[in-house]
Amino acid sequence: MRLFITLVFACSLVNCSLLQSPCGNDKDEFLYNFHKFVKEVKNEDLTYDDQSWEDFDLTFKKFTKECYPTYKEELTRADREEYFENTMGYYVTKYGEGLAKQFEDEGEVVIEQIRESIEDWFDNEGKDLERKIEEWVETDGKELGRKLEETFKKLEESIDEEKIEDALKRFGEFLEGIEINIESKENRDL
Secondary structure: OHHHHHHHHHHHHHHHHHHHOOOOOOHHHHHHHHHHHHHHHHHOOOOOOOHHHHHHHHHHHHHHHHHHHHHHHHHHHHHHHHHHHHHHHHHHHHHHHHHHHHHHHHHHHHHHHHHHHHHHHHHHHHHHHHHHHHHHHHHHHHHHHHHHHHHHHHHHHOHHHHHHHHHHHHHHHHHHHHHHHHHHHHHOOO
């Protein structure tokens, strides 16, 4: 009898834990649970660095990495739109509204953290980027310069100076003709 009670109790615990899964028993329950979860997160009005995000992120990951793949094939276009709308709602709440709330609460501190992060990046990654650019200039940059020099040399060699002189002479004559026409028109108007 004791074994029977233990088995019934164990089965009820397993069933309860299955019922508490955010995935639900079908796609509609999954979508409802996900919508309810995102709404709950929005109602919390958390700053970006609030410790509660850790729990919310774990639940969100369960919805997106476990539940969604389970029901993905069953979802209609409207279901997928609802899912992605709620997904974006979560991200906006965390990274948009949550970050805005944090700026509102402690803007100066956040700005200082961002400034320090940028400085750290330039101190570390920036130096690496500068080194890579210098390496490129030494290798590929020299090659590019050599190719440009060759191209300009070919262009210069292909220019026929006599044709250019002839074109300039004709252009000069054209300008003189315009000048003569302008002068004669001015004389007529007087």
